[in-house]
Amino acid sequence: MSRFEPVLLKRLGMSDSTKLSTYLATGGYQGLRKALAMSPQEVTQQVIQSKLRGRGGAGFSTGLKWTFLPKERTKPVYLCINGDESEPGTFNNRVLLESDPHQVLEGIVISGYAVGASKAFLYLRYEYGECYRILERAVEEMYAQGWLGSNIQGSGYSLDIQLHRGAGAYICGEETGLIESLEGKRAWPRIKPPFPAVSGAFGCPTIVNNIETMACVTQILDRGPEWFLSIGIPADPNNPRDNGSHGPKLYCISGHVEKPGLVELPLGITARELIDQHAGGVWKGRKAKAVVPGGISMGFLSAEELDTPLDFNGPGRAGCLGLGTAAVIVIDDQTSMVDVLYNTCRFFAHESCGQCTPCREGTAWSMKILQRIRRGEGSLEDLNTLDDISRTIGTIPGTTICGLADGAAWPIKNALKKFRPELEEYIQSGRRSTAPEALPAHH
Amino acid sequence: MTVLSDAIRAKIIDACGRYPNKQAVTLPALHWVQQEQGCVSKEAIEGIAELLDLSAAQVIDTMTFYGFFKDEKHPLGRRRLWVCRSLSCMLRGGDGLLSEVCQRLGVQPGQTTADGGATIELAECLGACDGAPCILIDDSLSLHATADQVVQLAKEPS
Ligand SMILES: Cc1cc2nc3c(=O)[nH]c(=O)nc-3n(C[C@H](O)[C@H](O)[C@H](O)COP(=O)(O)O)c2cc1C
Ligand code: SF4
Ligand code: FES
DSSP: OOOOOOSTTTTTTOTTTTSHHHHHHTTTTHHHHHHHTSOHHHHHHHHHHHTOBOSSSSOOBHHHHHHTSOSSOSSOOEEEEEEOOOSTTOOHHHHHHHHOHHHHHHHHHHHHHHHTOSEEEEEEOTTOHHHHHHHHHHHHHHHHTTSSBSSGGGSSOOBEEEEEEOOSOGGGGSHHHHHHHHTTSOOOOOOSSSOTTTSOGGGSOEEEEEHHHHHHHHHHHHHOHHHHHTSEEOOOTTOTTOOOEESEEEEEEEESBSSOEEEEEETTOBHHHHHHHHSOSBGGGOOEEEEESSSGGGOOEEGGGTTOBOSSSHHHHTTSSOOTTOEEEEEETTSOHHHHHHHHHHHHHHHOOSOSHHHHHHHHHHHHHHHHHHTTOOOHHHHHHHHHHHHHSSTTTTOSSSTHHHHHHHHHHHHHHHSHHHHHHHHHHTOOOOSOOOOOOOO | OOSSOHHHHHHHHHHHTTSSSGGGGHHHHHHHHHHHHSSOOHHHHHHHHHHTTOOHHHHHHHHHHSTTOOOTTSOOOSEEEEEEOSHHHHHTTHHHHHHHHHHHHTOOTTOBOTTSOEEEEEESOOSOGGGOSOEEETTEEESSOOHHHHHHHHHSOO
């Protein structure tokens, strides 16, 4: 395999990489220059041609989403950039913003131009304080040098970017939860339709896109859609609805590997290649027992499934929910799947926003069952109850408003399907977990 | 309504011009108040509501959804130290880190040490899993954290 030259991470490790002068001196803002010389429709066409799919988790076609905006404009259009990044295992947005904020900001201006927005909100999770300060300085430099504000570089196009900080809630990453939170309300996801493109932030047509998606837009405009299409896995010719998996992707690797970190690779690398060739292998010479393919919402690959390609289709074929955020978490063979499953159930119980009963009760119930099993008081019947919960909560069975519940269900489903003998053995032995008891929060 | 400082009042009024409506300034206002005062008191809520043309109940509704904001009965310590307990950190000792820190400082997550030095919090994935286990010091990430480091941070003046 020839070495892949990173594009999105080109400036990682470069000195003063966050400065506008460095960005301009290393080829920055060429994509925007090209975009401003085109019509907004032509820019959208470039993005459609590239077959770019959103990097925030759902993998929806970016260019197609933009065309859902109403043709007749009676209200302003808002662009909301999703920097809530909270899916466990995921840190690509953080590294992008820390190393190369202008690449993301350039994509925002290009996208704003394409969709006809004059205001963009960048919603950033509060915990990314360093990113926030870097972005503040970068935006300031852009205004000072005519890359933001009115009449950008003499083009006649005007855009303002408003940075907006979250307040520590995972559900603000769901696009309509984000919009509610931006509007100053509790982050309760909305029932769709209407989709944000029709009625989103402040009752106006709104496009929500991820941070990494914005960096891809920059590169597509600069290098052309053909370049983007030449990377990754083409669409399955037998599946007319497949959009393929094109372009470079940032893969996060954490957990039990020798070298956790972020790598940029063509979409479609296998989990095994990622672990062995890019993360120094499983730590301490051990073997992997399970691998999370794209954030914990996506479920688990078993040790036998590590040759699964991490493109938009691969994890689904192995029974996982999807590629998600391409955040790979390796779990070694010395770790109990009961402890792992308890951790995921606890996360979703904590983060459920509480407005749908199946999600609120189902996530709390599964956490309590796992607590009981960890105390050595579980029964085999508990596994059937977990199975029931995992089949009945979520947008896929159609019982909840948003996908958080599907993300809660999938690790349970996959654990029951792929690791049931281990769970049964644990329960029958009456063992208690040796992992430290999780502490309750006192507010 | 003297509880909001002039600086914060000015920031809130300025921000109102940068959003399509005033309610959108709720989260920024709550952040500024908590940063300055270590909590958001009932009077501050009323002050924010008045500036944003909202009822106090609307501000409270939003504020209490986010476990992030503290009322005047639970003011923050000088530092806020968040210990991550999500999966990547758990696999590399995050749960153990949190329980050791709490035990050595004699607090439960969400509580402040007796001398007011630090509030210890449990965090879900902080987005720094490459440095697991990791912590957040106010709003700055610190990778590869140890219990000694967290205890030290809780004790030293910030
Ligand atoms: C519970 C939940 C959490 C989500 N969190 C994020 C997130 O942190 N960042 C993100 O970009 N998308 C997140 N998403 C996906 C967004 O709803 C949305 O699809 C995405 O921001 C669209 O951008 P993209 O098309 O560029 O990927 C989340 C979805 C759900 C259901
Ligand atoms: S599925 Fe869960 S998180 Fe999503 S809206 Fe319903 S209760 Fe809230
Ligand atoms: S799991 Fe702790 S930072 Fe991601």
